[in-house]
Amino acid sequence: MHVVVCVKQIPDPAVPGALDAYNTLQREGKLILDESDSYGVEMALQLVDAAGGGEVTLISMAPNGEVSGLRTALAMGAAKAILVSDPALAGSDALGTAKVLAKCVERAGGVDLVLAATESSDGYTGTVPAQMAELLSMPALTFAKHVEVADGKIKIQRQTEAGYDVVEASLPVVVTVTAGVVEPRYPSFKGIMAAKNKPVDAVTAADLGLADQVGWAGARQEITGVTQAPARQAGEKIEDDGTGFEKIVGYLEKLKVI
Amino acid sequence: MTIARSPEHELFRATVRDFVAREVTPFVDEWEANGIFPAHDVFAKLGALGVLGLEYAPELGGAGVDHTYKVVLGEELGRIPCGGVSMAITVQLDMATPSLARHGSPDLQARYLAPAIRGEHVAAIAVTEPDAGSDVAGLRTRARRDGDEWVVNGTKLYITNGVQADWLCLLVRTSNEGGYQGMSQIVFPTDTPGFSVSRKLDKLGNRSSDTAELSFVDARVPVANTIGEIGRGFQQQMEQFEYERLIASYVAVGQMQCALERTREYLRERHAFGRPLLANQHLQYLWAELAAELDLLRHYNWSCADAIVAGNDEVRRMSAIAKLKAGRLIREVADFCIQVHGGIGYMEETWTARFYRDARLLSIGGGADEVMLQLLSRLDGATA
Ligand SMILES: Cc1cc2nc3c(=O)[nH]c(=O)nc-3n(C[C@H](O)[C@H](O)[C@H](O)COP(=O)(O)OP(=O)(O)OC[C@H]3O[C@@H](n4cnc5c(N)ncnc54)[C@H](O)[C@@H]3O)c2cc1C
Numbered sequence: 105m106h107v108v109v110c111v112k113q114i115p116d117p118a119v120p121g122a123l124d125a126y127n128t129l130q131r132e133g134k135l136i137l138d139e140s141d142s143y144g145v146e147m148a149l150q151l152v153d154a155a156g157g158g159e160v161t162l163i164s165m166a167p168n169g170e171v172s173g174l175r176t177a178l179a180m181g182a183a184k185a186i187l188v189s190d191p192a193l194a195g196s197d198a199l200g201t202a203k204v205l206a207k208c209v210e211r212a213g214g215v216d217l218v219l220a221a222t223e224s225s226d227g228y229t230g231t232v233p234a235q236m237a238e239l240l241s242m243p244a245l246t247f248a249k250h251v252e253v254a255d256g257k258i259k260i261q262r263q264t265e266a267g268y269d270v271v272e273a274s275l276p277v278v279v280t281v282t283a284g285v286v287e288p289r290y291p292s293f294k295g296i297m298a299a300k301n302k303p304v305d306a307v308t309a310a311d312l313g314l315a316d317q318v319g320w321a322g323a324r325q326e327i328t329g330v331t332q333a334p335a336r337q338a339g340e341k342i343e344d345d346g347t348g349f350e351k352i353v354g355y356l357e358k359l360k361v362i
Numbered sequence: 363m364t365i366a367r368s369p370e371h372e373l374f375r376a377t378v379r380d381f382v383a384r385e386v387t388p389f390v391d392e393w394e395a396n397g398i399f400p401a402h403d404v405f406a407k408l409g410a411l412g413v414l415g416l417e418y419a420p421e422l423g424g425a426g427v428d429h430t431y432k433v434v435l436g437e438e439l440g441r442i443p444c445g446g447v448s449m450a451i452t453v454q455l456d457m458a459t460p461s462l463a464r465h466g467s468p469d470l471q472a473r474y475l476a477p478a479i480r481g482e483h484v485a486a487i488a489v490t491e492p493d494a495g496s497d498v499a500g501l502r503t504r505a506r507r508d509g510d511e512w513v514v515n516g517t518k519l520y521i522t523n524g525v526q527a528d529w530l531c532l533l534v535r536t537s538n539e540g541g542y543q544g545m546s547q548i549v550f551p552t553d554t555p556g557f558s559v560s561r562k563l564d565k566l567g568n569r570s571s572d573t574a575e576l577s578f579v580d581a582r583v584p585v586a587n588t589i590g591e592i593g594r595g596f597q598q599q600m601e602q603f604e605y606e607r608l609i610a611s612y613v614a615v616g617q618m619q620c621a622l623e624r625t626r627e628y629l630r631e632r633h634a635f636g637r638p639l640l641a642n643q644h645l646q647y648l649w650a651e652l653a654a655e656l657d658l659l660r661h662y663n664w665s666c667a668d669a670i671v672a673g674n675d676e677v678r679r680m681s682a683i684a685k686l687k688a689g690r691l692i693r694e695v696a697d698f699c700i701q702v703h704g705g706i707g708y709m710e711e712t713w714t715a716r717f718y719r720d721a722r723l724l725s726i727g728g729g730a731d732e733v734m735l736q737l738l739s740r741l742d743g744a745t746a
Binding site: 293 | 369373425
């Protein structure tokens with residue numbers, strides 16, 4: 105089984121971020137593997153293992169030639185990577201990104217399954233995987249909290265507010281996985297050393313035949329403003345004078361939780 | 363602040379940091395309270411990660427890389443918020459196993475080193491005795507030869523991992539020559555009849571690490587368990603001490619870095635006289651000076667690691683200097699951290715209290731500061 109995982113390399117969330125003149129996140133310097141994508145990588149490795157063979161290919165679009173995020177995923181066990189890095193990509197909107205990633209899936213060739221996170225953790229729309237599926241003419245199965253593959257078919261549990269739906273499709277498909285579906289492994293020391301020699305295919309937008317469809321030129325979406333998220337409201341404090349539990353029960357009843 | 367050697371060193375650093383934060387740190391308070399930590403569980407995880415055999419041969423499950431990765435590992439183990447767990451791990455890494463890796467027979471390595479690398483076995487180093495610590499040449503535990511077996515009698519004291527260890531790298535007398543002569547290193551399995559843990563010792567600090575007094579009464583082990591040459595034990599142990607002193611210094615750098623960072627952030631938050639404590643130039647300068655000393659040590663450690671890689675015979679001297687300076691500096695840093703935290707720093711609930719207790723060991727264990735100075739003055743010809 106050949107699984108492609110979309111991995112985004114993002115600025116370290118532990119370091120305070122900054123916006124550039126176009127209201128997009130500054131992404132110079134060191135980038136790390138988006139934690140949301142580590143679940144997809146782990147899921148892919150487990151599915152390939154369960155299938156008894158195959159390999160995992162990473163695809164990533166980055167503003168610079170940074171590979172440290174990819175190295176982490178290669179050290180976890182992915183076999184190879186395609187990295188699209190090109191100054192021409194700056195300013196790409198969600199659809200532009202989806203086009204690039206869809207071309208990468210085609211370039212990887214013979215793909216059974218494409219995994220992505222439901223959304224990335226730096227700047228996101230949550231729409232890239234579905235757009236990519238459309239471009240690839242594959243079904244999009246979203247919000248998977250459990251994935252099983254057998255006999256050319258995939259079955260997922262799609263997270264809903266009330267519980268989950270069971271959704272099935274024939275391969276190949278695009279699946280988005282929710283955070284926490286699996287426990288991502290630590291890269292072992294051997295994995296880290298092996299990652300050094302794993303192939304990273306570095307390509308440009310032109311190599312993918314997308315030269316004028318991406319970047320500022322191709323963007324149909326514009327970020328017109330950025331607003332601070334509202335500060336979280338202070339919660340209600342209950343002083344326990346011995347009857348605190350009654351107030352908590354009352355509150356939960358009001359929410360119809362109990 | 364760290365030194366980035368290569369992308370692989372950096373990815374390794376990030377991995378160990380993540381591992382420590384998720385698999386070790388959350389449990390430290392509990393282990394400190396218990397006076398012991400589950401070495402077998404933690405070592406098995408470390409074994410799976412591949413960190414217990416960095417420099418050891420791939421045939422034994424090691425990674426076969428050079429010593430520089432140990433600097434990264436040591437510094438990151440220093441971020442564990444107690445000294446006991448990192449000490450126990452470094453015993454396995456660089457105190458109980460280097461002689462076996464360098465001088466042990468293939469059979470002995472397969473039976474004891476390979477499981478230690480996988481984290482299935484917990485190892486301990488047993489040198490110190492009630493009447494011989496600094497003066498290793500004064501040790502008395504005796505192994506008498508009886509055919510193909512050693513018959514061991516004696517006592518070992520202050521042995522880290524001693525309660526949980528599966529085997530000891532045991533330094534004993536194997537002849538009547540006395541002094542530096544006639545000692546041997548033996549792999550001693552702790553399920554040997556005649557062996558017992560006589561006491562688990564209560565300590566000032568490093569409380570999550572089990573420290574034991576061990577007793578040997580007519581305990582029989584095969585002569586084939588001798589590491590390297592019979593009679594060369596003292597010399598092999600002096601060589602093993604070099605690794606012990608270096609890893610202790612690497613860990614100390616991580617511990618001090620963490621302590622200084624936490625203290626700086628506390629001084630920024632804490633206000634007195636209408637401004638943050640950190641606005642006080644006196645405190646800024648004290649902090650900056652300690653950070654500068656730490657940077658010297660950090661770079662010295664990397665030089666030591668490079669000397670090991672180069673097979674440089676300066677390692678004996680350099681490892682003694684590194685441990686001496688690390689031991690002295692960490693006492694200063696711990697004292698500074700408590701002092702500038704004020705009353706809260708003296709409270710058991712604040713990390714500084716544990717750090718202060720744990721930090722005190724480095725100038726005693728692995729050869730006291732004075733023993734380092736004795737060695738250095740001899741090596742440099744400053745004796746008369
Ligand atoms: C928590 C802990 C864990 C330990 N773990 C281990 C272990 O795993 N394995 C092991 O074998 N040992 C271990 N030790 C023992 C440790 O290595 C010894 O305590 C240390 O070497 C000092 O020996 P000593 O205690 O016998 O002190 P002594 O030899 O009695 O020395 C006491 C003091 O005298 C001074 N002194 C000694 N020699 C000189 C000199 N030549 N010139 C001037 N002053 C001198 C020093 O200040 C020294 O601290 C551990 C100790 C502790 C506290």
